[in-house]
Amino acid sequence: MFNIYWTLESEAQVRSQLDKEVAAVMAQSDSPLACCSDGWTPLPNSNKCFKVESKKSSWFDANQTCTDHGGYLLSMNNQTDIQFVVSLVQISLQGNDSGYSVWVGGRTNEPRKSDTTHWFWTDGSDFEAHLWAKGEPNNSQEYCHAKEQESCLQFVLNNKKWNDNCCSLNFPFICEQIVSDWTPCK
Numbered sequence: 001m002f003n004i005y006w007t008l009e010s011e012a013q014v015r016s017q018l019d020k021e022v023a024a025v026m027a028q029s030d031s032p033l034a035c036c037s038d039g040w041t042p043l044p045n046s047n048k049c050f051k052v053e054s055k056k057s058s059w060f061d062a063n064q065t066c067t068d069h070g071g072y073l074l075s076m077n078n079q080t081d082i083q084f085v086v087s088l089v090q091i092s093l094q095g096n097d098s099g100y101s102v103w104v105g106g107r108t109n110e111p112r113k114s115d116t117t118h119w120f121w122t123d124g125s126d127f128e129a130h131l132w133a134k135g136e137p138n139n140s141q142e143y144c145h146a147k148e149q150e151s152c153l154q155f156v157l158n159n160k161k162w163n164d165n166c167c168s169l170n171f172p173f174i175c176e177q178i179v180s181d182w183t184p185c186k
């Protein structure tokens with residue numbers, strides 16, 4: 001009982017510390033910030049809010065969690081601020097040994113080696129194939145369960161590039177939410 005309590009308290013403390021660090025990063029921005037829900041971080045000068053989930057999940061569970069929160073898995077189209085996303089994930093997953101890649105909202109129903117044309121974002125925005133790592137997508141299925149193919153999109157922080165991977169593998173993930181009535185908070 002004591003151990004459970006202690007663990008919960010520690011997680012809350014870590015979370016609180018991370019929230020402070022994220023707030024400190026945001027405070028450095030002079031740009032207007034959207035009013036995001038608690039636990040979500042605004043992208044400066046936009047109507048977008050982001051939330052990194054450290055709980056490792058399959059792509060489909062991650063997608064469902066983001067939807068349940070009124071958002072969707074991150075779409076990394078050509079308007080996405082890559083460095084902002086990288087910084088936010090690094091801060092949020094500090095100390096997490098698998099924190100160097102996250103699920104994002106890209107998927108394909110026709111996984112094939114070197115085929116970048118059948119990928120889509122879950123929010124329906126245009127998928128421009130601009131961030132594939134060298135040799136990806138390769139549909140290697142190296143770490144897949146039997147018969148599963150690499151049809152979900154993983155963003156790898158070390159090289160800031162994409163990898164196609166098996167949807168059933170568990171990774172942290174990042175959700176995005178658009179604030180429809182954008183009144184800047186500051």
Ligand SMILES: [Ca+2]
Pocket residue numbers: 136137138139140150163164165
């Ligand atoms: Ca791959």
